[in-house]
Each structure stands twice: as structure tokens, then as C-alpha cells.
Amino acid sequence: MEQGYSDKAYRWNRESYSSKRRFIDIWSFVLTLMFKLWRFNKAWSYPGGVTELKQSARRKAQAIWIRNTFLDLGPTFIKVGQLFSTRADIFPGEYVEELSKLQDRVPAFSYEQVEAIIEQELSKEIPELFQSFEPIPLAAASLGQVHKAVLHSGESVVVKVQRPGLKKLFEIDLQILKGIARYFQSHPKWGRGRDWMGIYEECCRILWEEIDYLNEGRNADTFRRNFRAYDWVKVPRVYWRYTTSRVITLEYVPGIKVSQYEALEAAGVDRKAIARYGAQAYLHQLLNNGFFHADPHPGNLAVSPDGALIFYDFGMMGRIKANVREGLMETLFGIAQKDGDRVVQSLIDLGAIAPTDDMGPVRRSVQYMLDNFMDKPFENQSVAAISEDLYQIAYDQPFRFPATFTFVMRAFSTLEGVGKGLDPEFNFMEVAQPYAMQLITDNNGSEGNSFLNELSRQAVQVSSTALGLPRRLEDTLDKLERGDIRVRVRSVETERLLRRQSNIQLGTSYALIISGFTVSATILLVNHELWLAILAGLIAAAVSIILIRLLLRLDRYDRMY
Numbered sequence: 001m002e003q004g005y006s007d008k009a010y011r012w013n014r015e016s017y018s019s020k021r022r023f024i025d026i027w028s029f030v031l032t033l034m035f036k037l038w039r040f041n042k043a044w045s046y047p048g049g050v051t052e053l054k055q056s057a058r059r060k061a062q063a064i065w066i067r068n069t070f071l072d073l074g075p076t077f078i079k080v081g082q083l084f085s086t087r088a089d090i091f092p093g094e095y096v097e098e099l100s101k102l103q104d105r106v107p108a109f110s111y112e113q114v115e116a117i118i119e120q121e122l123s124k125e126i127p128e129l130f131q132s133f134e135p136i137p138l139a140a141a142s143l144g145q146v147h148k149a150v151l152h153s154g155e156s157v158v159v160k161v162q163r164p165g166l167k168k169l170f171e172i173d174l175q176i177l178k179g180i181a182r183y184f185q186s187h188p189k190w191g192r193g194r195d196w197m198g199i200y201e202e203c204c205r206i207l208w209e210e211i212d213y214l215n216e217g218r219n220a221d222t223f224r225r226n227f228r229a230y231d232w233v234k235v236p237r238v239y240w241r242y243t244t245s246r247v248i249t250l251e252y253v254p255g256i257k258v259s260q261y262e263a264l265e266a267a268g269v270d271r272k273a274i275a276r277y278g279a280q281a282y283l284h285q286l287l288n289n290g291f292f293h294a295d296p297h298p299g300n301l302a303v304s305p306d307g308a309l310i311f312y313d314f315g316m317m318g319r320i321k322a323n324v325r326e327g328l329m330e331t332l333f334g335i336a337q338k339d340g341d342r343v344v345q346s347l348i349d350l351g352a353i354a355p356t357d358d359m360g361p362v363r364r365s366v367q368y369m370l371d372n373f374m375d376k377p378f379e380n381q382s383v384a385a386i387s388e389d390l391y392q393i394a395y396d397q398p399f400r401f402p403a404t405f406t407f408v409m410r411a412f413s414t415l416e417g418v419g420k421g422l423d424p425e426f427n428f429m430e431v432a433q434p435y436a437m438q439l440i441t442d443n444n445g446s447e448g449n450s451f452l453n454e455l456s457r458q459a460v461q462v463s464s465t466a467l468g469l470p471r472r473l474e475d476t477l478d479k480l481e482r483g484d485i486r487v488r489v490r491s492v493e494t495e496r497l498l499r500r501q502s503n504i505q506l507g508t509s510y511a512l513i514i515s516g517f518t519v520s521a522t523i524l525l526v527n528h529e530l531w532l533a534i535l536a537g538l539i540a541a542a543v544s545i546i547l548i549r550l551l552l553r554l555d556r557y558d559r560m561y
Contacts, residue, residue, distance in 0.1 A: 019172045022172050022173065022176065023176055025073065026073065026173070026176050026177075026180070027176070027180075029069050029073065030180055033062075033066065036062055036065075040055070040058060040059070040062075046058075056094075059092060059094045059095075060094050060098075062094075062095075063092075063094040063095045063097065063098035063099075064098055066081075066095060066098065066099070067081065067098045067099060067101065067102060070099075070102060071102070074106075074142065074169065075106075075142035075143055075163065075166060075169065075170075076169060076170055076173035076174070076177075076207070077173070078102055078106075078142045079142065079143070079203075079206075079207055079210065080177070080203055080207075081099045081102045082099065082100075082102050082295075083202075083203055083206060084096075084099050085099035085100040085102065106140060106141065106142050107140065108137050108140035108145050109140075109145065109163060109164060111135040113164050114135075114145075114147065114161050116164075117161050117162065117164060117246060117247065118159070118161065118247055121244040121245075121246050121247045122242060122244065122247060129151075129242060130149040130150060130151060130152070130157075130159075131149075131150045131151060131152045131154070132149060132150045133147060133149040133150075133159070134147055134148045134149065135147070138158065142163070143162065143163060143166060143210065143211055143315075144160050144161055144162045144163050144166075145160070145161060145163070146158050146159070146160045146161075147159045147161065148252065149249075151239070151242075155251070155252075156251075156252035157239060157242075157249050157250060157251060157252050158236075158249070158250050158251075158252050159242070159247065159248075159249050160213065160247070160248045160249075160250070161246070161247055162211060162213065162246040162247070166211060167211065170207060170208070170211070174203075174204055174207070177200060177203075178200060181196045181197050181199070181200035182196075182197065184196045185197050206316065209315070209316075210315040210316055211315075212245050213243060213244065213245055213246060213247060213248035214243065214244065214245050214248075215315075216248055216313075216314050216315045217238040217240065217243050217248055217314075219314035219315070219317045220235060220236065220238050220250070220314040221238055222291060223235050223291070223293070223311065223314055223317075224236075224237065226284075226285070226288075226289045226291065227281070227284075230281075230284075231308065232277055232307070232308050232309060233277070233281055233308060233309050233310075233311070234253055234255075234304055234308045234309070234310045234311075235310075235311050236250040236251040236252075236253045236310075236312070237250065237251040238250055238251075239251070253302075253304070253310050254302075254304075255302030255303050255304045255305075255310040256269070256302055256303050257298055257299065257301070257302050257303075258274065258278070258298050258301045258302065258303060258418055258421075258422065259298035259418070259421060261421065261422070264303060264422075267303075267305060269303055269307050270307060271422040271423055272422070272423040272425075272426070273307065274303055274307070274309060274422055275418070275419035275420075275422040275423040275426040276419075276426075276431055277309045278296075278301065278309060278415050278418055278419055278422075279415055279416075279419060279426075279428050279431040279432065280431060281309060281311075282296065282411060282412070282415055283431070283432060286320060290319060290320040291317065291318075291319055291320075292317065292318050292319075292320070292411065293311060293314070293316075293317060293318075293411070294316045294317055294318040294411065295313065295316045295411075296311075296411050296414055296415055296418075297414055298418060299312075299313075300312045300313045301418065334346055338367075338370040338371065339370075340363050340364075340366045340367030340370055341363060343366050343370065344362055344363050344366050347366075412428065415428065416428040500554065503550060503553070503554055504554075506550065507547060507550050507551065507554075510543050510544075510546060510547040510550065511547065513540075513543050514540050514543050514544050514547065517536045517537070517539045517540035517543070518536075518537075518540045520536045521533045521534075521536035521537040521540060524536060
């Protein structure tokens, strides 16, 4: 981290903070950010002239400033920043990269507060509940902190206690963020093609779910049941007698973090096997269960001494529709045939693309990807490269990827990075290939039956389309008669001529202004009004500079077209 926490930055931790002060802090950040964004494309703000390198450096500096400000603003913004780091279809790559580095390690709150919260939630004092309880936390995060303890039955556990005043902070911050989302939604530039209110509602839902420890306990139990047949995956057990919405008690399952490569080597763990376990576990979650860990970063993954993969932290989970297998098979067939329309429709059915009024840009982008990026064999593809290509195409386009899709792609990319760290020769797509083949062969039948099923499906589709064509033509004619169909025609050449004509008229107006102020300056100078003459001359000079820039732009347009 580029900066630590100061007392000023940490003032959100007070239970008696002012909502007015909070309003000022948050809106000061937003207004400063808007000024930085406005200044970004202004050539005069770059000493020595604007260059692509200077713009890239400024965008990087802005991204670091945003990350550090989010840290200062506290838990709500740390979590919002982590959510935004999955939205590379909305935010520039530099912002996404920096926000993905957000670590929610913050100073711990006092043991006295821990005692008070546990007593309030569990209606008993700590000595009555636990045989021993370590006052120094194992880890402290923005939403809570974790203490090691031992039950009177002798079982070792970890107790996660929610940070005091967190719900009140969320209520204040989310109310302010709602106003900010409304402002951006109505903004003529930043609101176009962006569902800011939808993103706000999505953030609210995820944040409230993550601070409900009862929900986290249910997630952990479900996740544990889904892997009960796999001895190479371990999930901590929940102790429900010691769990409430603000306190959760879990089985103590120690392990070595997957990013501690030297420690894994010293423990004699097979790093290549762990890399494959990570990919297989996630594919099992996604394709077999439809319930997956949405934040599988190295801090939430560990390895037990016997070489099993341990999952921690089940506050942020994702769910996939029940028909995901059929949808993925449809997508795979579309990719194999390089049929952009079929891929788009299957992605809409899967909820991977949110449909808009004009799906033309989506289809063109997907077809462009199919034609240019899908030439490599499946097993040689990189998840990170594919997702980067997707997000580059999606960025600043009038469509967006819903959270579930971006969480999946982010998790795939993270696991690919973890796998390559464990095993430099690891390839996520190579592990995923058998799952893809299983989907294509339709699980229950042979590859030939799947092919026949696909042929019969296409035959039925063609016949239904042919039978429905007269009706569709009749509906279209009815809509034309009622005036329900609007045809938009865009002539690029006409637009160019109109823009040129407008600039010429503007230049004429500038020339008249220059002439007027030049004549005025001359008359004032003849009448010995020196200062007024200088003022008029300066205005004429300033307008002359603007006119020259306009003429240069017109000349550039002429050479370009």
C-alpha cells in the first residue's frame, strides 16, 4: 500500500460519527474525481503538450488516488471498490487493476468492544462460552476481525466478530451513494448506456448479504455439503450455537496460504496437484452445483498439511441458473460454428449479457471476437486473455455484463494466476477441456447422439421459423401501418458536412468578434484610453487563438477525410 491509516482517515470507526461530516467527505471525493476526469482530456493541463504516454501515466495516478481514498473512506468504499474491480466493462483497465489490489486489512478494534458484542449477541460472557479466547485477533478486516478460541468441549474454533457501528455506517454511506448514483444516471455523458441505479442496487444487495453472518454460515454449510464426496477439499464447519448475525464461530482449520510457495515446498505439498485442485473445484462449483465462491483470492485459499485445498470466507457467493449446462452447450456450439447471433442469444439466456434496445454493437463485437480471437485450440487459450478481450470490447459500449458473469470471469482469472504461481506450466483451459467436452456430448448420450440431437434441433428450429414467417411479416406490416416501427438512418457524410458548416459559421462569428474588438482597441488608443485599448486588444488576441485552433482542426478534418 502506498499509504497507511491516519487518525483522520480512520475516523469512520467511531460509533458517534457525524452523517453531515460523512456527506462532506464522500461528496468531496466525488467532486474532486469529476474535476480530474474533466481535466484529463484538456491539452492545456499537460506541460509540454498532451501525449498518449502522459495520459496513461495520469490515468494510473488517478487510479492509485482512488484506491487510497477508498481506503480512507472505510468499509463501505473498500467493498464497493472490490466490487467495481470486477466491472472492467464499465471502468478503465488502470482503475480495475488498482481496485483489485484493495486489501481490507484495517486496524483492529479493542478487546473490550469484542467482549461487549459477544455478550450482547450470545447473551453470555466469554468465559461461560469458551475455555480460552485469545484477545489479540488473528486478522482484522474492514467488516470484522477473527479471534482464535477453544470451546469447553476442547474443540479449536475461530470467532469472527463484526466491527461495531458497521450497520449504521452502511446506512449513512448507502444513502449518500444513492444520491450519487442518481446524479450519474442523469448525467448527459456518464449516464448514457450505464445502469448506475442497477449497479447501486447490486452493491447494496451484496454488501448487506456480506455483513449477515447467518447468511455466511448457511453459505458455508451449503458449500461444505457440495464437496462432502471430495476428500481433497476442506470447508470449516459452522458452530450454530455460537453464531448470530454479528458473530460467527467456525471450525479452526489451519493451513498454508496458496501464495506461500516456499512453505508449501517445505511441507512436501505437490504444488502441481494443488493448482489442478483449484481449477477442478471451481469448475465443479460452477457446472455441477451452480453455487460458487465469488472471491477465491489467495487469502481465502489455503492448503492443509495432508495436501487438501481449504476454502475460507463465504460472505460473497454467486449463483448460476439451473439451466446453465444447456446454455453453455448452446454457447459452445455457437463458438464452434462462429455464429455470432447464436452466441449472443445463448449469453442473453445465461444472463451473461444484459439485453438492450440496440443489440447491433453486441453482435458485431461478439462476431469480431469469433473471427479474430478464436483461432487457437481450446486448450491453448488463456482465461485472462479472453476476459481482457471481452472487457476491452465491452468498455464504453451500450451494454454491460451482469455481476454473476464478471464474478465468474474474475474468479477464473484469479485461479489461473494462482495456478501459474504454483505451477508455471499450469493451463486452466487444459483442465477445463474435459468439462467442456462433457457439456458438448450432453452428459447422458454419446457424441454421435449429441450431434444428431443438434441436427434435429436445428431442423425443428428451421421448420418453426418457416411456419412462423408469414405471421411475423403480417405483424411487421401492422406495426408499420400503426407507426410503431421507427427507422433510424445515419449518413456519416451528411453529418460531416453539417459539422464542417457549423464550424465555418462559428469561425465567421469569431472573425467578427476579433474585428469588432480590434476596431474598438484602435479607437480607444487614438483617444488615449491606453488600458481600455490593451484590454480590448487582449480579448481580440484570445479570440484569435481560438479561431486559429478551429481553423487547424478544420484543416485536420479535411486531410483525414
